[in-house]
Amino acid sequence: MKDLEHKKLKQAQTFYNQDYWGVLLGPDIKIYQAGSLSSGQLIKIYLEISNQKIIDIRVQVYGGPYLIIAAGYFCEFVLNKNFKEILEKFSLEKIWADLNFPEHKKSILLLLEDILQNLLST
Amino acid sequence: MSRLPLYLDYAATTPVDPRVAALMAECLSLEGDFGNPASNTHVYGFKAKTRVDQAREQIAAALKILDPREIIFTSGATESNNLALQGFFKNYLNLNHQNYLITMPTEHKAVLDPANYLSTQGVNLIYLKPEPDGILNLEKLEQALKNIAQENQKNKPKILVSIMWVNNETGVIQNILKIAELVKSYGGYLHVDAAQAAGKLEINLSQIPIDLLSLSAHKFYGPKGIGALYIKRKPKVNLSPLIYGGGHEMGFRSGTLPAHQIAGMGLALYLSHENLAQESDRILKLKNKFWTGLAQNLSQLKINGIKNLEDQNLAIPNILNIGFEGVDSESLIMALQEDLAVSAGSACTSASIETSHVLSAMGVSDQDAHESLRFSFGRFVLDSDIDRAILAITQQVKKLRAMSPIWQI
Numbered sequence: 001m002k003d004l005e006h007k008k009l010k011q012a013q014t015f016y017n018q019d020y021w022g023v024l025l026g027p028d029i030k031i032y033q034a035g036s037l038s039s040g041q042l043i044k045i046y047l048e049i050s051n052q053k054i055i056d057i058r059v060q061v062y063g064g065p066y067l068i069i070a071a072g073y074f075c076e077f078v079l080n081k082n083f084k085e086i087l088e089k090f091s092l093e094k095i096w097a098d099l100n101f102p103e104h105k106k107s108i109l110l111l112l113e114d115i116l117q118n119l120l121s122t
Numbered sequence: 123m124s125r126l127p128l129y130l131d132y133a134a135t136t137p138v139d140p141r142v143a144a145l146m147a148e149c150l151s152l153e154g155d156f157g158n159p160a161s162n163t164h165v166y167g168f169k170a171k172t173r174v175d176q177a178r179e180q181i182a183a184a185l186k187i188l189d190p191r192e193i194i195f196t197s198g199a200t201e202s203n204n205l206a207l208q209g210f211f212k213n214y215l216n217l218n219h220q221n222y223l224i225t226m227p228t229e230h231k232a233v234l235d236p237a238n239y240l241s242t243q244g245v246n247l248i249y250l251k252p253e254p255d256g257i258l259n260l261e262k263l264e265q266a267l268k269n270i271a272q273e274n275q276k277n278k279p280k281i282l283v284s285i286m287w288v289n290n291e292t293g294v295i296q297n298i299l300k301i302a303e304l305v306k307s308y309g310g311y312l313h314v315d316a317a318q319a320a321g322k323l324e325i326n327l328s329q330i331p332i333d334l335l336s337l338s339a340h341k342f343y344g345p346k347g348i349g350a351l352y353i354k355r356k357p358k359v360n361l362s363p364l365i366y367g368g369g370h371e372m373g374f375r376s377g378t379l380p381a382h383q384i385a386g387m388g389l390a391l392y393l394s395h396e397n398l399a400q401e402s403d404r405i406l407k408l409k410n411k412f413w414t415g416l417a418q419n420l421s422q423l424k425i426n427g428i429k430n431l432e433d434q435n436l437a438i439p440n441i442l443n444i445g446f447e448g449v450d451s452e453s454l455i456m457a458l459q460e461d462l463a464v465s466a467g468s469a470c471t472s473a474s475i476e477t478s479h480v481l482s483a484m485g486v487s488d489q490d491a492h493e494s495l496r497f498s499f500g501r502f503v504l505d506s507d508i509d510r511a512i513l514a515i516t517q518q519v520k521k522l523r524a525m526s527p528i529w530q531i
Contacts, residue, residue, distance in 0.1 A: 037528060040489065042528065062448070
């Protein structure tokens, strides 16, 4: 029960946390996008990368609150990590467990996986 | 605990008026009128029956019905709609004529779901799409009735038309008088879901030829779990019951009558009609102030439904459905959670995001539907509350637009 309350609180905190909202500008900024307007879910991530390490991140989201929460969680997760660490630690199951989304919102996590795959393949 | 969010979801339900709650309390405990209205052997039963009779008379008076026996108590508008639709066709299935149910895709699920069920039982189901503003084009209705008449010249068909008076998502008002006259001219029957109309509009059943009309108490400051169905007696509408077990309510709906809820419903409707015109004007002013304030602060807003808010013949004063371009309505609801209690014009019920069936039927795009919110005002909303709502919405829409990748496009 306490664990569930903690996860709900984490969801709310991530939704209201605006630390990562916005854009990064500059020639070296990498931009990754997933989802589409027609699906009602679009996420755009701006990354500043140095020596394969993510040193700054911003996100823009069009979609429901679960997408905003997932985007915030993703930013928090990858910031100040190098690609190797991200590859080792990122798993949809872990995010699923951490965020405690309802079953029908699980597809949102696939958008994060898309972004990550694009990022790591560059 | 911080202060509660401002309630702007009066179309979903209303708080019980304190006067109604006090009356209901008088019908619950030993020292009150707690008896079973069907117990005709003692004073407890007589007293409870008096409460029920009084409420039936109050409702009849509010709807301008001469015979209160035309009011049948149910558990709410969903049951009333089911009784009206299923109870009507139960008599006519498997007979040597065609059955037709004409309705609109913008109806409440409490009509659409029984309508779909009836279509599996052999009833021909015809949907009339509304105009982009949500209004039913009467020519479409007339054409549908004409087609039925032409196709069934030998065996007279049974036709039931079911149209809601006021739409629960957009507040659009249908021209029920004209619809009723048209339906009657083709020998059909008319059912009206008046859940959002009762207590907010004048309903004069002595002047409008409606055969069946559904009510729900909790939409007009009465308790949940109680509603009514008006069933016309002259000329009589043949209706079969859906619930058997004692023959209560003139045989249309068995089950012990909840005298406390019925008494509450009667008083609630009486109170709503006491100063209906003044309250409508007051709420219209609140809605206008709300819209004007938002439109001054924010660009790219759309009204879903009737754009002219002043037109009280077409738009109910207490409901306003607004599209906020570039902002997902679910996210806006969550962002507003501490300040306002509102609901979306769309609901996400499955893996694929499901848009509002009402807005979709009006031709609103999926994206626009996902950006729409319904605001509904009521008795306990004050002028100062509107200032608070405008401020909160302006702030949160600006925040969400700032983080939206499509807002800059």
